[in-house]
Amino acid sequence: MVKLHIKHGDESHFLYETTTDMPMDALLEDVVAIYNGRLKVHRICGEMEQLEKHGITLPPNMQGLTDEQVEDLKLKDEWEEKCIPQGGAKFNKDTIGCRNGHAPNDKMKEMLKKTMQEAKDLISKKKVEANALVTQATVKEALDMLRGAVMIVYPMGLPPHDPIRNEFENTEDLSGKQASLEVLDMSNASLWWAGKEMQRGKKLADYLGKNEKTKIVAKLQKRGMGAPAREAPISAEDQKTMMAYYYNKQEEWKRMEKESEDSYLDSPWADGNQLKRQFQGMKDVKWGPR
Incomplete structure (x- = not known):
């Protein structure tokens, strides 16, 4: 049918x-x-x-x-x-x-x-x-x-x-x-x-x-009103869902970028005293509790 x-x-x-x-x-x-x-x-x-x-x-x-x-x-x-x-x-x-x-x-x-x-x-x-x-x-x-x-x-x-x-x-x-x-x-x-x-x-x-x-x-x-408008590729409800999804993704990316702006400072290559400690032989020294 x-x-x-x-x-x-x-x-x-x-x-x-x-x-x-x-x-x-x-x-x-x-x-x-x-x-x-x-x-x-x-x-x-x-x-x-x-x-x-x-x-x-x-x-x-x-x-x-x-x-x-x-x-x-x-x-x-x-x-x-x-x-x-x-x-x-x-x-x-x-x-x-x-x-x-x-x-x-x-x-x-x-x-x-x-x-x-x-x-x-x-x-x-x-x-x-x-x-x-x-x-x-x-x-x-x-x-x-x-x-x-x-x-x-x-x-x-x-x-x-x-x-x-x-x-x-x-x-x-x-x-x-x-x-x-x-x-x-x-x-x-x-x-x-x-x-x-x-x-x-x-x-x-x-x-x-x-x-x-x-x-x-x-x-x-x-009759006489011409062809009706064609169907949209996706429904209005699906379109709202997709827009909400990509908006949330965009906000998440913005938040991650903001959080990672200063994260490079934790990297070894960003340590200004790294070379000095290497010459002094203290590169891998781990300090214990005093």
């Missing part, structure tokens, strides 16, 4: 395993789905962090308003009484004004935090170092874990305008957000290796040959 270390820019994302016979169209579709799925998991976790702190999202017409403005406009959140977290709510006002402040209790909070961490670990970049694969099934498992945790805390469900619910239902609107710049689409995605774009309509074997034990670094990016 061929292993692809998928990167976006200089950032590692995941390891992907396939065969040399796989068509590039199918490969790219699978890789893009995993890449976007990982982004979705992180977006949901980011929203769930706010959910466990400040409760559900307010209706769009109430977001960002002060309590006085809400009262003056006679606005009411009809979902506040419907979406009460299991075990009761604990009020924690959202200073930004996006959520209603009725947060889950401490027990439910810990459950949400634990689930978020487990989901992140499933699709973590550290799995590259551990030589572990990430697949669409892995991403689905992480999403199912997050969905299950939210359903436990909010068995009645979340409001239709809550971004977490939108993410689970794939109805999220990322327009105008930073996240929209990160998501890739099959129509604008490309995969590069060795400075060449791996063209659709071909097979992986057209680039790597038939060797099934190959491992490469492939870079995923939007």
Whole structure:
């Protein structure tokens, strides 16, 4: 099986395993789905962090308003009484004004935090170092874990305008957000290796040959941006280690040179009285204790 270390820019994302016979169209579709799925998991976790702190999202017409403005406009959140977290709510006002402040209790909070961490670990970049694969099934498992945790805390469900619910239902609107710049689409995605774009309509074997034990670094990016930067000969971590090693060596040499500046004075040839003692026959005399 061929292993692809998928990167976006200089950032590692995941390891992907396939065969040399796989068509590039199918490969790219699978890789893009995993890449976007990982982004979705992180977006949901980011929203769930706010959910466990400040409760559900307010209706769009109430977001960002002060309590006085809400009262003056006679606005009411009809979902506040419907979406009460299991075990009761604990009020924690959202200073930004996006959520209603009725947060889950401490027990439910810990459950949400634990689930978020487990989901992140499933699709973590550290799995590259551990030589572990990430697949669409892995991403689905992480999403199912997050969905299950939210359903436990909010068995009645979340409001239709809550971004977490939108993410689970794939109805999220990322327009105008930073996240929209990160998501890739099959129509604008490309995969590069060795400075060449791996063209659709071909097979992986057209680039790597038939060797099934190959491992490469492939870079995923939007089309039309030109070739991505080539991989550095050594990693940034290795470079830091080498620089630290040679710096320590240099400091050691400086210290040794400083210590040896006067060491020649202990040599026999540097003894100014050596010739005098030789004429007096006292060259090899060893003086004992008086």
